Amino acid sequence: MRQAVITPEGLEKLKEEIEFLSTTKRREVAARIKEAREDGDISENAEYDDAKNEQALLEGRIAQLEEKLRRAQVIDEKAISTDEVAFGSIVHVKDQKSGDSQKFQIVGSTEANPLEHKLSNESPIGKALIGKKRNDIVTVEVPRGPKKKLKITKIEKA
Numbered sequence: 001m002r003q004a005v006i007t008p009e010g011l012e013k014l015k016e017e018i019e020f021l022s023t024t025k026r027r028e029v030a031a032r033i034k035e036a037r038e039d040g041d042i043s044e045n046a047e048y049d050d051a052k053n054e055q056a057l058l059e060g061r062i063a064q065l066e067e068k069l070r071r072a073q074v075i076d077e078k079a080i081s082t083d084e085v086a087f088g089s090i091v092h093v094k095d096q097k098s099g100d101s102q103k104f105q106i107v108g109s110t111e112a113n114p115l116e117h118k119l120s121n122e123s124p125i126g127k128a129l130i131g132k133k134r135n136d137i138v139t140v141e142v143p144r145g146p147k148k149k150l151k152i153t154k155i156e157k158a
Contacts, residue, residue, distance in 0.1 A: 005087050005121065006072045007158065010111040014072070018065045021058060029055045068110050082155045085129045087121050092154035093129070096137060097146075105158055106130065125150070 006014070029051060036048035080088045087106055094101045104119045106129060112120035119126045125148075128138040132152055140148045 004068060004071045004073065004110050005075055005108040006110055007088055007107055008074055009158075010107060011069075011072055011074050014065060014069055014110070018062060018069065021062050021065070025058055029058055072110075080157050082157060084131055084133045085152065085155055087130070088158050090156045090158055091129055091152060092156075093150040094153050096149035096151055101153065104129075 032051040033048065033055065036042065036045055036051050039045060039047065042048045075088050080086055082089075085091050085106060087108070090103060090105045092101065092103050102117070104117050104125070106121050106126050107118045109120040109122050112118055112123065121127070121130060124142065125140050128140045128150075129152065132138055134152050134155055137149055137151045140150060142148055
């Protein structure tokens with residue numbers, strides 16, 4: 001397994017989710033299983049089957065998150081330069097065709113969330129921006145439509 005780069009903020013969120021799932025959520029599922037068992041015959045008990053399936057999914061999710069935590073390589077945000085786009089950078093770009101301005105933070109794939117303007121360093125836009133400087137124009141292939149031309153207007157630390 002390869003290492004996964006992560007910001008300190010992302011590491012905290014990962015630890016919090018593991019803690020919640022390992023304690024509160026596990027107790028809730030165990031209580032559902034106990035309740036369903038008390039209802040009698042478990043061989044034809046849909047509530048019991050449902051609770052056991054939820055338990056299996058929960059344990060799988062916890063194992064998946066713990067694996068991410070083991071592989072996590074935390075990036076020192078103090079070492080991020082504002083001279084060029086790097087992992088952890090906040091990048092302001094302007095679409096050369098539409099004139100729209102946007103701001104993205106370049107993060108690892110485990111933290112990526114386009115709704116929060118957090119792009120993976122492995123995404124097409126993330127890859128195109130890494131290593132570029134202010135006023136550079138990058139061309140990005142997008143799944144649908146013509147290529148995007150984005151001008152980097154500002155680079156800042158997270």
